[in-house]
Amino acid sequence: MVTPITPIPIDADAVTTGSLKALQGEEQCKVMDLVDKLRRTGLNSIINLPQLVVCGDQSSGKSSVLEAITEIPFPRHENLCTRFATQISLRRSPSSTVSIKITPDKNRTKDEQAKLRQFSKSIKDFSELPNIIESATEAMGIGKVGEANSRAFSRDVLSIDICGPDRPQLTLVDLPGLIHATNKAQSEADKALILDLVKEYMKNRRSIILAVVSAKNDLANQIITSYARQVDEKGKRTLGIITKPDYLREGTSNELNWIEVAQNKNIYLELGWHMLKNRADDEMGFTFQQRNEAEELFFSKGRYLDLPRECVGIDALRGRLSRVLFTHLKKELPAVKEEMDKKLVDTLEEIDKLGEKRSTRHEQRMMLINISTRISDLLKSATKGFYENPFFGLVNMNASVDSIENIRRFRAVIQYLNAQFAENMRLRGQKHMIGHGPGDAPVDVAESQDTEAALARLSDDTHSLMLPKPKVLTRAQAVAWVQKVMIRSRGNELPGNFNPHLISQLFWEQSEPWKAIAVDHINNVDRACKAFIYAVVKHVAPQEFHDRLAALSVDTTLSKTLRDSKEELNKIIADKSRHPMTYNHYFTTNLQKQRKRKHEKVTEAATKLATISLRAEGRMLTQDVVDPTKLREAMAESIEQNMENFSAEEALDNMRAYYKDEMKYFINCVVKQVVERHLVEPLPDIILSPVVVTGFTDTEVEYIAAEPPETTQQRNYLESRRALLEDGMNTFRQTIGGLKR
Numbered sequence: 001m002v003t004p005i006t007p008i009p010i011d012a013d014a015v016t017t018g019s020l021k022a023l024q025g026e027e028q029c030k031v032m033d034l035v036d037k038l039r040r041t042g043l044n045s046i047i048n049l050p051q052l053v054v055c056g057d058q059s060s061g062k063s064s065v066l067e068a069i070t071e072i073p074f075p076r077h078e079n080l081c082t083r084f085a086t087q088i089s090l091r092r093s094p095s096s097t098v099s100i101k102i103t104p105d106k107n108r109t110k111d112e113q114a115k116l117r118q119f120s121k122s123i124k125d126f127s128e129l130p131n132i133i134e135s136a137t138e139a140m141g142i143g144k145v146g147e148a149n150s151r152a153f154s155r156d157v158l159s160i161d162i163c164g165p166d167r168p169q170l171t172l173v174d175l176p177g178l179i180h181a182t183n184k185a186q187s188e189a190d191k192a193l194i195l196d197l198v199k200e201y202m203k204n205r206r207s208i209i210l211a212v213v214s215a216k217n218d219l220a221n222q223i224i225t226s227y228a229r230q231v232d233e234k235g236k237r238t239l240g241i242i243t244k245p246d247y248l249r250e251g252t253s254n255e256l257n258w259i260e261v262a263q264n265k266n267i268y269l270e271l272g273w274h275m276l277k278n279r280a281d282d283e284m285g286f287t288f289q290q291r292n293e294a295e296e297l298f299f300s301k302g303r304y305l306d307l308p309r310e311c312v313g314i315d316a317l318r319g320r321l322s323r324v325l326f327t328h329l330k331k332e333l334p335a336v337k338e339e340m341d342k343k344l345v346d347t348l349e350e351i352d353k354l355g356e357k358r359s360t361r362h363e364q365r366m367m368l369i370n371i372s373t374r375i376s377d378l379l380k381s382a383t384k385g386f387y388e389n390p391f392f393g394l395v396n397m398n399a400s401v402d403s404i405e406n407i408r409r410f411r412a413v414i415q416y417l418n419a420q421f422a423e424n425m426r427l428r429g430q431k432h433m434i435g436h437g438p439g440d441a442p443v444d445v446a447e448s449q450d451t452e453a454a455l456a457r458l459s460d461d462t463h464s465l466m467l468p469k470p471k472v473l474t475r476a477q478a479v480a481w482v483q484k485v486m487i488r489s490r491g492n493e494l495p496g497n498f499n500p501h502l503i504s505q506l507f508w509e510q511s512e513p514w515k516a517i518a519v520d521h522i523n524n525v526d527r528a529c530k531a532f533i534y535a536v537v538k539h540v541a542p543q544e545f546h547d548r549l550a551a552l553s554v555d556t557t558l559s560k561t562l563r564d565s566k567e568e569l570n571k572i573i574a575d576k577s578r579h580p581m582t583y584n585h586y587f588t589t590n591l592q593k594q595r596k597r598k599h600e601k602v603t604e605a606a607t608k609l610a611t612i613s614l615r616a617e618g619r620m621l622t623q624d625v626v627d628p629t630k631l632r633e634a635m636a637e638s639i640e641q642n643m644e645n646f647s648a649e650e651a652l653d654n655m656r657a658y659y660k661d662e663m664k665y666f667i668n669c670v671v672k673q674v675v676e677r678h679l680v681e682p683l684p685d686i687i688l689s690p691v692v693v694t695g696f697t698d699t700e701v702e703y704i705a706a707e708p709p710e711t712t713q714q715r716n717y718l719e720s721r722r723a724l725l726e727d728g729m730n731t732f733r734q735t736i737g738g739l740k741r
Contacts, residue, residue: 031329032170034735036091038336039171043728046721047339048204050329051087051171052321055198056212056224058177061243064278065212066174068314069321071288072162073126074174083142083176084154085197090170093163098123100132102139105155116140116156133158153190155197170325175201178223195227202231206332208271208324209238215245215258225267235269239324241317242275250302259303262311271324275299275312337732344725351718355542359712361698364705372693374540379684382532385411391539402528410532414680417528418671421521424467425667427454431512433470434478434656437649438598467520468513482506482648482655498647504579506655507662514663515573518670522569525679526562533558533687544711548704549688557686565678572669580658590657 039049052069056062067074070088087103100123104116119139121132140154153176175198179191202209211228213219225240232238242262248255260266262275277295279286286294292314298304299312310316358364378391392408399405401416433452436445452472473481485506491499537549612625686692696704707715 030735031326031333033092034333034732035329036089036171037731037735038728039089041724041727041731043340043724046343046724047336047728048206049171049336050206050208050325050332051173051204052210052325053173053175053201053204053207054210054212055175055202055228056177057214057217057222058179060177060212060214060222060224061276061278062174062177062212065210065241065243065276066172068276068278068288068291069318070162070170070172074129083137084140084156084158085176085201086158086160086174088172088174089159089161090167090172091161091163092165092167094165096164097161098126098129098163099161100136101159101161102136103157103159107155129160153193153197155193173201173207178227180221180223199227199231202228205237206328206336207237208321208328210241211238212241212243214243216247219257219261219266229267235271237271237328238269239271239320240267240269240273242273243278245275245304246277246280246298255303259307262307272320273311274317274320275304275307276314276317340725340728340732344722344729347718347722347725351715351722354711354715354718357715358705358707359715361701364701365693365696368693368696368701368705369690371541371545372688372690375536375687376684376689378536378540379533379687382408382410382536383680383683391536402524404531407528407531408535410528413528413532414525414675417521417524418675420524421517421670422667424517424521425514425663427451427458428468428470428517429511429514429663430470430659431468431510432478432481433472434652435472435474437475437653438601468516470513478652479645479648482652483644485509486644486648486651498651501579502651503654503658506651507580507658508577510655510659511576511662511666514576514666515569518569518573518666518674519566521670522562522565522674522679525675526558526565529561529679529683530558533683537688544708545704552700552704553688553692561678561682561686565674568674568678569670572666572673576662576666580662582658582661584661587657587661590660591653594653594657 035050038044043049054062054066063074066072066088070090072088100119100121102116102119104113106113108116116139119136121135123129123132136158140156142154176194178198179194201207209228209232211224213222213224219225228238229235240261242258245255245258248258257266258275262273264272277298279291279294283291283294295313299307304312310320356363356367356370358367378389381387381389382392387409395409396403396405402413407413433455434448435452436448455470455472458469482502486498486502489499489502489505491501493499533554534546534550537546537554541549610628
């Protein structure tokens with residue numbers, strides 16, 4: 001059972017001794033006010049703030065020490081407060097209140113944490129405290145000692161906030177006692193849990209460790225001192241407190257040993273040792289005033305007179321704590337400020353990494369519109385060849401123009417692919433590479449020779465092998481090919497003439513590779529478009545958007561542009577499949593020039609045959625003259641007697657002239673009507689433009705832009721952390737000016 005406590009009203013200031021004020025002078029109050037304000041912002045969940053930590057072995061008198069310091073009557077039942085950490089926050093306030101909450105262990109589930117945070121109680125007098133603590137114990141799920149499935153200890157923290165006009169600004173933590181031996185109620189797991197918990201609090205370099213030891217037991221058997229030494233090697237922030245000296249027999253060596261410990265002669269601590277006499281078993285009904293008087297009387301006799309008065313008694317302890325706290329806090333406050341600065345910067349960086357907030361539908365849509373605007377701007381610049389935005393970067397001179405390293409210079413890539421397409425048409429567009437003929441101009445002869453040499457140099461890479469390669473024919477072989485087609489295409493034309501449809505047949509066969517080359521070019525441009533757009537999306541949009549944007553919009557749109565471009569190409573191919581038609585005067589001009597050059601060559605050859613050398617009588621010199629008769633004969637012999645050959649020659653020249661004219665037209669059509677019209681020019685308007693994004697349904701917007709639950713949770717955590725740190729920084733700036741440096 002809980003030891004009965006006489007009802008003490010919370011606002012009954014007369015009950016207290018008034019010596020609590022010894023904890024703080026005016027300047028100390030300012031320091032503690034600052035720490036209290038920082039703690040009230042919730043900053044202690046992020047940064048370790050200074051506090052007093054009361055720790056020791058089980059039954060060492062920790063709770064009695066805490067009670068004596070704070071003059072708050074804590075319950076005596078060891079199965080209550082000692083089963084979890086109890087944080088007591090004393091705050092100065094015009095009104096007197098006591099509120100009790102539970103701070104759940106961070107390792108609990110979210111539901112458990114939420115449930116424990118709902119625990120909130122307030123009391124009117126301290127006699128209600130035991131029942132509230134027992135309720136908190138049940139809420140933590142510890143259960144009663146000895147019951148099935150009960151736990152001896154919990155990592156949850158019971159927070160007791162006590163406010164009043166004469167309360168000091170102070171936070172103390174009473175930790176469960178360290179276990180030496182296990183039993184039915186306290187297992188090895190409980191022993192390890194308590195040790196970890198105590199060490200965790202003691203490791204906080206901003207905490208002052210009040211290491212409580214009992215004079216009833218040998219010092220060597222009380223492990224708190226060794227653990228304190230581990231975390232505070234030089235004893236700079238550890239104050240040893242010796243309790244229960246009234247159990248020592250007067251005049252014994254044991255009493256002398258403990259007095260030497262109190263004199264800091266045994267285990268040296270920089271902050272020293274202090275000795276208290278708490279209530280004896282028959283003094284439990286004493287008021288705090290009576291308790292202090294009994295203690296003062298005890299230390300006024302025997303060997304205890306050898307101890308300095310500042311090292312014994314509760315009043316002296318408060319004075320020591322006042323000085324120690326003040327010195328410690330003033331030293332730690334700059335470090336607290338520095339840590340707040342760093343953690344705020346780190347938190348802001350983490351928030352930036354999460355991108356814009358998008359928890360609501362409106363935020364999601366606005367974010368998508370902002371992204372679409374940036375994407376549209378980049379696409380417009382890229383399609384026009386303006387590379388001023390940092391996105392485009394530097395040119396990689398060691399990579400090809402259309403490589404992924406240079407894909408951001410999009411217009412340059414398209415121009416390069418178009419030029420490659422034109423070159424492929426020149427080299428591979430003709431099914432038969434026909435050698436030059438008698439009517440070809442010198443430039444045509446040179447071009448034919450260059451083309452033949454280029455075909456011989458074509459690489460054997462996989463892509464090149466997939467494209468058509470012309471069959472090389474001499475002029476005679478080409479004429480023979482035309483004759484075969486002509487014979488199989490005869491109509492009612494007279495001898496020496498050819499069927500008008502023959503040119504169609506020849507042209508269709510000669511231009512057969514065009515579609516394959518054009519389709520290959522369209523696919524190349526489509527791949528470049530896709531690679532470029534993906535680069536833009538990855539540059540502008542958060543990573544988690546990439547696949548969603550591609551699946552919902554980008555891939556679908558690009559698939560449509562590719563289909564549209566191939567439909568356009570099919571129309572152009574269909575136009576090509578009609579009867580040859582041109583109104584370009586270059587076609588007839590080229591034919592006439594070709595016939596003229598052919599006639600000139602025939603005339604030149606006949607003239608050469610008809611030229612004779614004459615020597616004038618009496619002269620040694622000869623003179624070349626053209627014999628008209630022989631010239632007529634030579635010209636007559638140059639006439640092609642074979643009507644098939646004559647028709648084939650004429651048809652071949654017609655087809656070649658038309659092919660050259662139509663090939664230029666086809667290249668321009670593919671580049672302008674297919675590539676530009678369908679694949680390149682529309683991109684800024686159809687790929688995630690503001691108009692496109694505005695048309696997204698709410699479901700689509702949520703699918704793309706909604707934050708994953710873990711991101712929302714992380715953002716809420718970081719935003720809460722940021723707010724706490726900023727509040728702490730503001731509090732620090734507002735208060736620090738009044739402190740002495």
